[in-house]
Amino acid sequence: MPALITYQTPVLADWVDYNGHLRDAFYLLIFSYATDAFMDRIGLDSDNRSASGNSLFTLECHLNYLHEVKLGTPVWVQTQVIGHDRKRLHLYHSLHREGFAEVLAASEQMLLHVDLAGPKSAPFADAVVQRLLGIVSQQQDLPAAEFVGRVIGLPK
Structure with a gap:
């Protein structure tokens, strides 16, 4: 499977800082929009929700600013399922x-499926699991994600 492109956008004027660079918060915004698009792809679109x-x-997010x-600048996000x-x-x-x-930036994210009435965690519907399994199957030959499992810390 070629890369799964989930979001594309030019870098907008409201997103840049005094140096003309994409502000750190807007990297996360772009990745957030990519997560929304991925949700649509697996059947968790607004109608389904x-x-x-x-x-x-989102339970946890690690963001690496690389370039x-x-x-x-026209940019796009590629999304890979690491596990579920x-x-x-x-x-x-x-x-x-x-x-x-x-890679310009990378974001590793752990997401939890939630019943909003609780809110409390809830298992994925079978149709969502099937879509996830299909994507995982198509991505099995992709190279390992480079910036996964990183830890922040100063040497002791």
Whole structure:
């Protein structure tokens, strides 16, 4: 499977800082939009969320800023499923631009499927699991995600 592109956008003027670079918070915004698009792809779109009362909540997010991104640059997010179980989804997003082979930024995320009436964790519906399994199957030959499992800390 070629890379699963979940979101594309130019870097907007409201998103850049005094240096003309994408502000740190807007990297996360772009990855958040990619997660929304991924939710649509697996059947957790707005209609499904309204009908089922279920959604995904982000439990943890690691964000790696690797290269600067400037105003107006067209970028896209590639999304890879690292793993999932009955209630959780482990995603890896990477940010890219044309003509630059290296990853611009990477975000590893752990998401929880939630019954909003609780709110409390809830198992994925069978249809969602089937879509996830299909994506995982298509991604089995992708190279390992480069920026997964990293830890922040100063040497002791």
